[in-house]
Amino acid sequence: MLVTPIRGLRPAPQRAEEVVAPPYDVLNTAEARVRADGRPNSFLHISKPEIDLPEGTDPYDPAVYSKGAENLQRLIEDGVLMREEKPCYYIYRLRWGEHVQTGLVFGSSVAAYDINRVRKHEFTRPVKEDDRVRQITALNAQTGPVLLTYRADDAVKAIIDEAAAGAPAYDLTADDGIGHTLWVLDDDAKIEQLNQIFDATDALYIADGHHRSASASRVAKENSNESAQYFLSVAFAHDEMKILDYNRVVRDLNGLSADELLANTAAAFDLEMSAEAVRPAKPTQFGMYVNGQWYRLDVHSERVPADDPVASLDVSLLHSNLIEPLLGISDPRRDDRIDFVGGMRGLGELEKRVDSGEMEVAFSLYPTTMEALMDVADANEVMPPKSTWFEPKLADGLVSHVLD
Numbered sequence: 001m002l003v004t005p006i007r008g009l010r011p012a013p014q015r016a017e018e019v020v021a022p023p024y025d026v027l028n029t030a031e032a033r034v035r036a037d038g039r040p041n042s043f044l045h046i047s048k049p050e051i052d053l054p055e056g057t058d059p060y061d062p063a064v065y066s067k068g069a070e071n072l073q074r075l076i077e078d079g080v081l082m083r084e085e086k087p088c089y090y091i092y093r094l095r096w097g098e099h100v101q102t103g104l105v106f107g108s109s110v111a112a113y114d115i116n117r118v119r120k121h122e123f124t125r126p127v128k129e130d131d132r133v134r135q136i137t138a139l140n141a142q143t144g145p146v147l148l149t150y151r152a153d154d155a156v157k158a159i160i161d162e163a164a165a166g167a168p169a170y171d172l173t174a175d176d177g178i179g180h181t182l183w184v185l186d187d188d189a190k191i192e193q194l195n196q197i198f199d200a201t202d203a204l205y206i207a208d209g210h211h212r213s214a215s216a217s218r219v220a221k222e223n224s225n226e227s228a229q230y231f232l233s234v235a236f237a238h239d240e241m242k243i244l245d246y247n248r249v250v251r252d253l254n255g256l257s258a259d260e261l262l263a264n265t266a267a268a269f270d271l272e273m274s275a276e277a278v279r280p281a282k283p284t285q286f287g288m289y290v291n292g293q294w295y296r297l298d299v300h301s302e303r304v305p306a307d308d309p310v311a312s313l314d315v316s317l318l319h320s321n322l323i324e325p326l327l328g329i330s331d332p333r334r335d336d337r338i339d340f341v342g343g344m345r346g347l348g349e350l351e352k353r354v355d356s357g358e359m360e361v362a363f364s365l366y367p368t369t370m371e372a373l374m375d376v377a378d379a380n381e382v383m384p385p386k387s388t389w390f391e392p393k394l395a396d397g398l399v400s401h402v403l404d
Contacts, residue, residue: 001109001198001199002108002109002112002117002118002198002199002201002204003106003108003109003194003195003198003199003204003230003233003235004087004107004195004230005087005088005089005106005107005191005194005195006084006087006088006105006106006107006227006230006232006399006401007083007084007086007087007088007227007402008083008084008088008105008399008400008401009076009081009082009083009084009141009399009400009401009402010081010082010084010169010182010398010400011080011082011170011397011398012079012080012081013169015041015080015081016169016170016172016182016397016398017172018039018041018042018080019041019042019043019075019080019081019397019398020043020172020174020180020395020396020397020398021035021036021042021043021044021047021395021396021397022035022044022174022176022393022395022396023144023393023395023396024044024047024048024144024396025144027044027048029048029050029051029059032044032048032051033051035175036048036051041075041078041080042397043143043396043397044396045068045071046068046071046072046075046139046143046397047143047144047396047397049064049065049068049071050064050067052067052071053067059131060127060130060131060134062134065134065135065137065138065139066138068135068138068139069138069139069140072139072141072143081400083402084184086186087191088184088185088186088191089105089106089185089190089191089194090104090105090106090182090183090184090185090399091103091104091105091160091163091164091182091183091185092104092105092180092182092394092399093164093179093181093182094178094179094180094392094394095173095179095180095392096177096178096179096242096391096392097177099242099392101236101240101241101242102160102161102164102236102240103160103234103235103237103240104156104160104194104234104235105182105232105233105234105398105399106194106230106233106235107227107230107231107232107233107401108146108148108204108213108230108231108233108235109229109230110216110217110220110228110230110231111229112204113213113216113231114217116380117202117204118148118203118205118206119203119204119205119206119374119377119378119380120206120213120377121205121206121373121376121377121381121382121383121387122206122210122382122383123210123382124210124211125211128211129211129214129215129218130215131211131215132211132212132214132215132216133215133218133219136215136216136219136403137219137222137223140402140403140404141400141401141402141403142212142216142231142232142400142401142403143232143396143397143400143401144209144212144232144396145209145212145232145234145394145399146206146208146209146213146216146231146232146233146234147206147207147208147209147233147234147235147236147390147394148204148205148206148207148209148233148234148235148236149204149205149207149235149236149237149238149241149370149373149374150198150201150203150204150205150235150236150237150238151237151238151374152239152240153197153201153237155193155197156194156197156237157237159185159190159193159194162190163183163185163190164183166183167183168181168182168183169182169183169184170182170398174395178392178393178395180395180398182398182399203377203378204233204235205238205373205377206377207241207373207388207390208388208390212231212232213231216232217231219403223403225403225404227401227402227403227404228403230401231401232399232400232401234394238370238371238374239370241370241390242390242391242392243367243368243369243370243373243388243390244342244344244367244389244390244391245279245280245343245364245365245366245367245389246315246341246342246343246365246367246368246386246387246388246389247340247341247342247343247347247350247362247363247364247365248318248323248338248340248341248362248363248365248386249338249339249340249341249350249353249354249359249362249363250323250327250329250337250338250339250359250360250362250363251336251337251338251358251359251360252327252360253290253360253361254326254327254328256326258290258291261290261326261361262290262295264326265288265297265322265326268299268300268303268321268322269286269297269298269299269300269321269322270297270300271295271296271297272295272296272298273293273294273295273296274287274294274295274296275294276294277289277294277347277348277350277364278294278295278296278347278364279347279364280296280314280364280365280366281366282366283314283369284298284299284301284304284314284317284366285297285298285299285366286298286299286314286318286363286364286365286366287362287363287364288361288362288363288364289350289351289354289361289362289364290354290360290361290362292355297322299317299321303317304317309372309375309376309379309381310376310379310381310382310383310384313368313372313376313383313384313387314365314366314368315365315383315384315386315387316384318365319332319384322363323338323363327361332384332385332386333385339353340385340386341353341362342389343367343391344389344391347364350362350363367388367389368383368387368388373387373388
């Protein structure tokens with residue numbers, strides 16, 4: 001099966017607010033220590049267990065993983081976490097201001113991942129994979145869900161909507177203002193219906209969590225338990241998900257003056273001065289902030305490849321027509337002259353980085369679309385670094401997947 005219901009490990013009734021925490025990879029150790037202070041049942045004690053060890057402990061030290069396992073066992077023994085009696089699907093709703101998205105929690109097939117039926121769009125780094133493998137093995141559980149998307153399906157939506165009309169298991173607002181609501185879907189007929197719908201689906205797509213899924217695949221090869229052959233996932237229909245812009249700032253102009261940069265940019269873009277900050281209104285349009293002034297850039301249509309899902313991405317067009325040829329940055333993964341600013345921080349952050357003198361030029365981008373992400377994955381290609389920024393983030397601790 002492509003997906004399966006799971007016997008989730010989740011907070012006992014009335015305990016969810018004590019447990020729920022931000023994802024492990026959005027906080028550093030110091031931030032996690034502050035967030036978990038006075039919260040002994042916070043899931044950060046499991047996802048960032050170095051906070052319970054002496055300051056300066058290497059987060060990859062074996063003691064970190066064993067501490068996480070000890071903390072997880074404590075929450076189970078204290079009755080803070082409980083295990084579902086039977087395999088279920090879960091309905092998970094995220095609320096972020098006016099934006100609402102409602103999806104499903106389940107196990108995704110490692111075998112399907114291995115043959116690219118659960119499709120990727122990013123490279124992974126071995127050191128980060130190794131970390132997740134050690135964490136999953138120590139806990140004998142997957143605690144960090146992989147964020148997936150699927151092409152919107154009316155039958156799935158009808159099941160979700162019906163279940164979400166009932167009373168939730170939890171309904172809480174985290175300290176970052178994000179709302180998290182979870183329903184348990186344990187109706188056998190509905191479970192079988194979802195099994196069949198997803199089994200007939202061509203593919204699922206990883207939105208965020210490439211290291212978590214890659215490490216789950218590695219663990220499955222060492223752990224023969226049936227539950228280890230599936231990895232913890234939260235999936236939303238593609239038309240409900242929100243990708244924010246992922247903007248760029250560059251430290252210098254590669255020896256050019258601001259006027260020379262503008263003159264050279266005209267070879268590939270139509271330029272227009274703007275009296276206000278430029279938030280691109282469509283793909284192939286960019287904002288550029290240099291020397292205290294915003295410009296609107298529209299790439300010439302002949303420079304947009306018609307049949308290449310990667311080269312036609314806005315991040316690729318900006319790179320190949322301006323950042324590499326004019327600013328001399330060929331490998332943005334490794335060049336410390338370029339930095340990336342998530343759309344959560346707003347365009348004012350771009351102005352601030354340039355006006356402070358830290359950077360000389362900033363670029364605002366139109367958010368990558370879900371359709372573009374799926375096209376890249378379908379072509380078995382990889383997106384350039386820092387192409388997508390998903391909000392809102394999933395919570396850790398609402399549902400975990402035990403590998404027994």
